[in-house]
Each structure stands twice: as structure tokens, then as C-alpha cells.
Amino acid sequence: PLIALGRQRNEEKRNLSLGGHVGFDSLPDQLVSKSVTQGFSFNILCVGETGIGKSTLMNTLFNTTFETEEASHYENAVRLRPRTYDLQESNVHLKLTIVDAVGFGDQINKDESYRPVVDYIDTQFENYLQEELKIRRSLFNYHDTRIHVCLYFITPTGHSLKSLDLVTMKKLDSKVNIIPIIAKADTISKSELHKFKIKIMSELVSNGVQIYQFPTDDEAVAEINSVMNAHLPFAVVGSTEEVKVGNKLVRARQYPWGVVQVENESHCDFVKLREMLIRVNMEDLREQTHTRHYELYRRCKLEEMGFKDTDPDSQPFSLQETYETKRKEFLGELQKKEEEMRQMFVNKVKETESELKEKERELHEKFEHLKRIHQEEKRKVEEKRRELEDEMNAFNKRKLAVETLQSQSLQATSQQPLKKDKDKKK
Numbered sequence: 001p002l003i004a005l006g007r008q009r010n011e012e013k014r015n016l017s018l019g020g021h022v023g024f025d026s027l028p029d030q031l032v033s034k035s036v037t038q039g040f041s042f043n044i045l046c047v048g049e050t051g052i053g054k055s056t057l058m059n060t061l062f063n064t065t066f067e068t069e070e071a072s073h074y075e076n077a078v079r080l081r082p083r084t085y086d087l088q089e090s091n092v093h094l095k096l097t098i099v100d101a102v103g104f105g106d107q108i109n110k111d112e113s114y115r116p117v118v119d120y121i122d123t124q125f126e127n128y129l130q131e132e133l134k135i136r137r138s139l140f141n142y143h144d145t146r147i148h149v150c151l152y153f154i155t156p157t158g159h160s161l162k163s164l165d166l167v168t169m170k171k172l173d174s175k176v177n178i179i180p181i182i183a184k185a186d187t188i189s190k191s192e193l194h195k196f197k198i199k200i201m202s203e204l205v206s207n208g209v210q211i212y213q214f215p216t217d218d219e220a221v222a223e224i225n226s227v228m229n230a231h232l233p234f235a236v237v238g239s240t241e242e243v244k245v246g247n248k249l250v251r252a253r254q255y256p257w258g259v260v261q262v263e264n265e266s267h268c269d270f271v272k273l274r275e276m277l278i279r280v281n282m283e284d285l286r287e288q289t290h291t292r293h294y295e296l297y298r299r300c301k302l303e304e305m306g307f308k309d310t311d312p313d314s315q316p317f318s319l320q321e322t323y324e325t326k327r328k329e330f331l332g333e334l335q336k337k338e339e340e341m342r343q344m345f346v347n348k349v350k351e352t353e354s355e356l357k358e359k360e361r362e363l364h365e366k367f368e369h370l371k372r373i374h375q376e377e378k379r380k381v382e383e384k385r386r387e388l389e390d391e392m393n394a395f396n397k398r399k400l401a402v403e404t405l406q407s408q409s410l411q412a413t414s415q416q417p418l419k420k421d422k423d424k425k426k
């Protein structure tokens with residue numbers, strides 16, 4: 001019924017004309033002023049082999065000198081190095097983060113080269129999601145580190161993409177806006193460059209790599225963007241050197257045979273890149289990052305955590321309900337685990353008890369056995385004692401008899417001489 005009421009109201013919507021100036025036409029200005037005071041952030045990821053000209057291009061793009069140090073060719077693994085700078089142009093503040101994939105393409109085994117890059121991008125998404133899920137969110141002054149664009153530096157071989165390039169771009173294309181660029185384009189001749197561009201694009205298409213397309217749905221930029229889409233990948237030249245051409249100082253690279261002017265459109269696509277990346281589509285890159293790549297990450301992550309928008313009967317399912325079911329599920333599982341643990345404990349106790357009983361029985365038996373042995377021994381000793389006593393008694397008896405006999409015979413011998421004397425007297 002509520003929906004029906006809403007629809008009815010919508011149908012009743014009428015156009016009215018205003019009697020005078022009210023002022024809500026200043027809303028866009030209010031938005032601009034708010035955004036300007038808040039400042040902007042833009043995060044660029046540079047992926048390309050060591051020494052391909054990443055730092056030089058960044059310096060050229062932003063017309064400044066960022067701190068840079070050369071990477072060594074002996075990194076054990078690819079490492080992501082973010083650096084944040086505060087830039088200001090007229091009254092607009094830009095918090096620019098440049099992330100370098102240090103050591104990319106330098107390992108002998110490059111199977112896992114893409115992984116640190118993917119992990120880095122995911123970590124930035126995760127940080128943002130965590131901030132969103134907080135009870136006290138501060139997204140307003142949160143330093144958004146999500147990567148808005150990945151400049152993929154292609155080595156100017158003139159042949160084709162390397163498998164490392166294809167694998168890496170394929171792994172990244174659902175996570176970040178990829179703009180492929182041919183680096184050091186001054187090292188490749190004009191006709192070769194044309195073929196090289198076609199080759200790269202066809203390889204990207206046949207491998208299903210989705211690169212960033214400049215948007216053509218906004219009338220104001222549709223024309224320039226569709227023209228520029230046909231120029232991809234941009235072939236760029238970077239330089240921090242300034243050379244005098246005519247009576248103007250321009251950024252260029254000077255060679256014995258001539259000068260390559262960075263900002264000369266017939267020399268390279270640098271201006272096109274700057275135009276597309278910074279002057280026309282920076283906001284679209286930021287928006288795509290939020291509405292496409294981050295949204296995908298968020299959806300997968302929440303689904304992984306078990307959140308759903310609809311229940312099995314495709315009825316709307318609120319976050320609260322999902323949370324409740326998950327909580328119940330979890331509690332049930334916890335109870336089951338607890339019961340299992342308890343049972344295990346009881347079993348263990350029983351086992352130990354019976355083991356102890358068995359031990360006791362053994363000990364008792366041992367004791368009984370020892371007791372029997374002891375009694376036997378005692379009995380034997382008793383017998384021996386009795387035997388010895390008997391022997392002693394017999395001996396004593398014999399001794400007594402002998403003694404009586406002795407004393408009798410002694411008496412007899414002492415009476416005989418008396419008789420003789422009597423006889424003599426007679």
C-alpha cells in the first residue's frame with residue numbers, strides 16, 4: 001500500500017513556475033565551494049619495469065620534481081612504495097599519491113609479480129571498507145588511498161606485449177582503471193609505432209583485458225573522449241630537461257640528430273595523456289574507482305562474510321536479519337563445539353580413570369605376590385628355627401646325659417681307693 005501511495009504521489013507531480021528568484025540555482029556553486037574547501041585526492045599507481053621512465057613522466061606530468069631514487073635491479077620481490085604530496089594550483093588543493101611498483105619485472109621468476117600489486121590495491125579497498133563499517137565513521141576527512149588509475153608502462157619493443165604485461169593487466173583490470181602507455185616512445189619510429197599500437201590493442205582485446213575507456217556519455221566531453229579512445233595506448237616521452245626551441249624554453253630530450261619536444265603533439269602523445277588524465281577525466285577516474293571497482297570489492301567481501309540482500313524466498317533481507325541469522329548460526333556452532341569439547345573431556349577422564357584403576361590392580365597384585373613370597377620365606381625361616389631348636393634340645397639332652405654319666409663315673413672312681421684302704425686296714 002505504501003508503494004502504491006508513493007506512485008500515486010509521483011503521478012501527481014506538477015511543474016510550477018516560480019514568481020521570482022528563490023535561489024536554489026546556487027546549489028551547484030555550493031557544491032563546488034564545498035569540494036574546493038575539502039580538497040581533492042588522487043592516487044596514481046605506476047607499474048612498469050625498472051628504469052622505464054616512470055619518475056620522469058610523473059615529474060613531467062605535474063611539472064615539478066618529486067623525490068625519486070633509482071630502484072635497484074636486485075629486488076627479491078616486487079614492493080609497492082607510496083609517496084604522498086600536497087599540491088596546489090590556484091585555490092585547489094590536491095593530495096597526490098604516487099605509488100611505484102619497485103622491482104617490477106626484475107625477478108627471474110615473474111609468476112608472482114602481479115600479486116603484491118593486487119594485494120596493495122585490495123588493502124586500500126579494505127581500509128576504506130573498514131572505515132565505512134565503523135560506528136563512528138569519518139569518511140569526510142578520511143585520507144582515501146584507493147588507487148584511481150594505474151599507468152601501465154609498456155616497453156617500446158615494437159613487437160608485442162610481454163606475457164608479464166598481459167597477466168598483470170588481466171589481474172588488475174577488475175580492480176583499477178588501467179591506462180596503458182608506451183614509454184620512451186622516442187625510441188620507436190613513426191611507422192613502427194602505428195603498427196605497435198594496433199598490435200597492443202588487438203592483444204589486449206584477444207586476451208580479454210579491460211582497459212579504461214574515456215567516458216563518452218557526457219555530451220561535454222563525448223567527442224574529445226571518443227577521439228582519444230582511438231589513440232590508445234598513448235606513446236609518451238618524458239623529460240625534466242628544458243631546451244630552447246625558437247625563443248621558448250620547452251621540455252624536451254636533445255639528441256645529436258634533433259630534439260624531441262614532450263609537448264609537441266606531432267612528436268608524442270604526452271599532451272593527450274595529460275589532457276585525458278588530469279584535465280578531462282580525473283573526476284571520472286575517481287568516480288569509476290568508487291562506483292565500479294570499490295563496489296565490486298565491497299560486494300564480494302560482504303558476500304564472503306555471509307551478508308545477503310534477499311533471503312532464499314527472494315524477500316528483502318535486512319543487514320540486521322542477516323546479522324541475527326549469522327549470530328545464531330555462530331552460537332549454534334559454538335554450542336556444538338562446546339558439547340564436543342565436554343564429551344572429549346569426559347572421555348579423557350574416563351580413560352584416565354580406568355588406566356589408574358588398572359595400575360592400582362597391578363600394584364595390588366604385585367603387593368599380594370610380594371606378601372606371599374614374604375610369608376613363604378617367613379614360614380621357611382620358622383621351620384628352620386624350629387629344626388634348630390629341636391637340634392639344640394637334642395643336643396642339650398645328650399649333653400645332660402653325658403654330664404650325668406661323667407659325674408656317676410667320677411663318683412665311682414672316688415669310692416674305690418677307700419675300699420682298698422679298708423682292705424689294707426683289715
Ligand code: GTP
Nearest residue numbers: 050051052053054055056070071184185236237238
Ligand atoms: P625506477 O624508479 O628506478 O624504476 O626508474 P623509473 O622508471 O622511474 O625511470 P626514470 O624516470 O628514473 O628514468 C630512467 C632513465 O630513462 C633516465 O635516464 C631517464 O632520463 C630516461 N628516460 C625517461 N623517460 C624517457 C623517455 O621518454 N625517453 C627516453 N629515451 N629516455 C627516458
Ligand code: MG
Nearest residue numbers: 054055068069
Ligand atoms: Mg623511479
